[in-house]
Amino acid sequence: MLFEEEKTYHIYNRSNEVVFYNRSNYIYFLKKVNRLIRPYADILAWCLMPNHFHFLIVVNAKGSQRISELHRPQVQQLSKNLGSLLSSYTRAINKEQQRRGKLFAHNTKAKCLNDITQNDNILDNCFHYIHQNPVRSGLCENLLDWEFCSVLDYADKRNGKLVNKQLAYETIHIDTDNFLTQSNILLDERLLKDIF
Template identity: 35%
Template sequence: MPRRETPFIPDQYYHFYNRGNNRQAVFFEPKNYVYFLKSIKKYLRGKVEIIAYCLMPTHYHILARVLHIKTSFKNLGGLEQRDDEVRRFLHQSHQQAFRPGGSLFQGQFQAKPVKTDKHLLNLCAYIHANPVKDGLAPSPEMWDFSNYLEWMGLRNGTLVNREFITENFGTAEEYGKFVTEYIRSRKMDEEFQNYIRDFER
């Protein structure tokens, strides 16, 4: 599949996501998740600012703001299966992650611009609630492979923007209530429901 050359818009928020080929798992043990996060830091540093992320066994979600005016699909392409180092590591970590001649991820990663402030806030909750929605954890703080713990001040980490939290939610406690209410009711406006339905297919 040819790489897209479409440039991103500086200061625009984007939702990056992808899943395993044929919906198969791509992360099998903690060191797989940790290595992928290190790769995110390596390849995206100076290009985007990570707002929220969640890595799941079969897929990932990253919400980020583009920083660099020259950022494009081409120079973000090393994030996943285009990067031989990441591919080799995951392959060695679990041989079943690959099929002969197959690829790890389902094509190139997707990147959707976040069009409204309301969608931006809802997307934060959706990403952090993902492990609960999929039955992998009873609550967001029980899933180690997202930055929800950083948001809540329960873990030190570098992939978090506390100013974003303050400006949009006031306090970590208020954000926690926002996520809890989303998990409890799953009620969001129809436009956002259609948006998430698009990438859950």
Template identity: 45%
Template sequence: MQFEPNYIYHIYNRGNNKQLIFFNDENYLFFLRKIRKELLPHFSFLAYCLMPNHFHFLVQVKDVSHSSDDFKSSDDFSKIISNKIAILLRSYTRAINNQENRTGSLFQQKTKAKCLNDYYSSMNEYVTACFYYIHQNPIHAQLVKKIEDWKYSSFLDYANLRNGTLCDHELALEIINFDEINFLEHSRSILNEKYLKGIWM
């Protein structure tokens, strides 16, 4: 994975062979704590959703000057961040393998990171589509009837139904085309297929 400071990425992975990666509420909470430890120093989170067998992050890479790690090139920078993602997934896998008395990989081998800055003048539209898509995931998977019924996404925070602190709300308002007053209505709208196709590797 290649990462550049201040660029925006849709990061995602799923269980190996589409297997479950979260088995109970504590698993979701443990994963979120790991995200804070390993990724938050390097990413500003715009949105996230944890699903039973996969996850989505929408993030902006923090500026080089905000990193505490010493690196000499953009390749070093990418390696550091990629390694942090790998540490997150490895440590979580160890915990789940111990919990479930299993062995082997839990996630697919390669985590995907689609850079949404590639679209230049249309970047905001792609970022906005990704933002809403991530929050609509539980509806599309028929896990809940209403978006607000799914606990493990950033939707509740943006809807002012929870005071979550993982996502940078001020940054999201600068980047994403969403109306706070009509947020609930817009979150349930049908998304443009053109932009949805562009948020994947």
């Protein structure tokens, strides 16, 4: 993955099996995100699902900085940290669940959303898609019923520290007075293909 400073990315990964078995797994993963990702990117939205995750981020200077490693010369800090996040989480789950092998079946994807000119609302669509994911997947009926999603922070139901709400308000067309109504609007499926 190659990241550019001040660009916005939809980062996601899906597994063919469960990756979060219980509440403590979600919390453990989020603590790792806070330590390994948040210093290198502003998180605008996030959602953890039983078998996958989504993040909408804006990369900062430290995240796009290249570092030298023996086996990967000039790897970027954020890319390295994403790999560390997933590999260390996999090791912990393998130990806890007495399993072996890969946990995430696919490579993590990072789609840059800044360069898509045919979809003016791509950031808005991605932001709301991430928050609607638990409802769209049938895990709950109400956006506020899924604990592991930043929608609770924007709805002022939790004072989470992962998201940069101020940057999101400046970047995305969020109606702070009618956030939940806006968040529940059906998204155009044709436009969603651009976020992947």
